[in-house]
Amino acid sequence: MHNVETYMKTKHDLANQLQLLDAYFTLGQQDKAERLSKNIIAKFRDEQQFLKLNCPKSIQYYVDTTLDERLFEWSFEIELLTSAIGNYDEILKAFIQTCIMDYKNRVDTKSLVTISLFETDDEIECIFALTGNIKDTSDVLSSCTIVNDEIIEYKLEIRK
Template sequence: MKVELNDVLHLLRLYRHDLMNQLQLVDGYASMKQHDLSQEKLHNLIKSLRDERLLQTLDAPQYVYWLIQLKLKEREMEIEFDIEHNEDSLLEFDDRLVHDGKRLFGEIKDHVDEFSQLHILIQIKHEHDWYIKYQVKGIDLSDGDFQADWKGRLEKVKKDNTTSFVFTYK
């Protein structure tokens, strides 16, 4: 995946726009003396920025770029990150992470009317192997829905209205 400078600049514009919107909400609630809502929005913004900072420390530049791009371009979807910091490198899996992520989201798109129904928590952790878990709320996929050959890297777990897709990279 080759990233052009114009693509990066466009992504930065989207990011700045979203950040300004969130800060204007904080300011608006504060100016209306709704300090509880202002504090809640501010704490959510700080958490989001911390999570994104951890995301950017991963040694997988293409995957990180794709995730940030996904979050900014698919605005109707709520995407959060939970990243366990680890010094081990993901670089050797970078292409595979992007490929698997795009393929998974393509499969999800085929089975959902609109992304606005979805809340996705992406958890990244390392315990001898790398585990990338896409926890998707608001989607109901029966066992036969994912026919793609994931070569043993994918485990699907369904619980209530949440489907988790756990990829393992060794």
């Protein structure tokens, strides 16, 4: 049954985007159609960068959360020099999981989660940010770098 639900949710989301695109074309709003089209393509491209990483546990957690928790929209910024992230998959998954569990207590409307992964010679930096209508900014985790009613950001530095 889970596969059927997953399939239906995915088709529903895609159908909504295509209907909006069709409406823009029908109304002659080519500029809006073009912006939406570029936005959809960019989202797919950015997600693919994350899904191609050598971190199967983190990817599995992301996929499960995306399918089970409709509370978050996701975006990605991936700038890794090597495939070293695979060596830290368990750490990355635990960090993502901790942030998502924390975020679920702080929002009640759909919010945007951005995962940013950057690499230098010495470390991999993971920044996890929640933007949206944040109802609770108290008792944040020690890895929190920014907190207000519009954004909460956590940072993890993994020494290589």
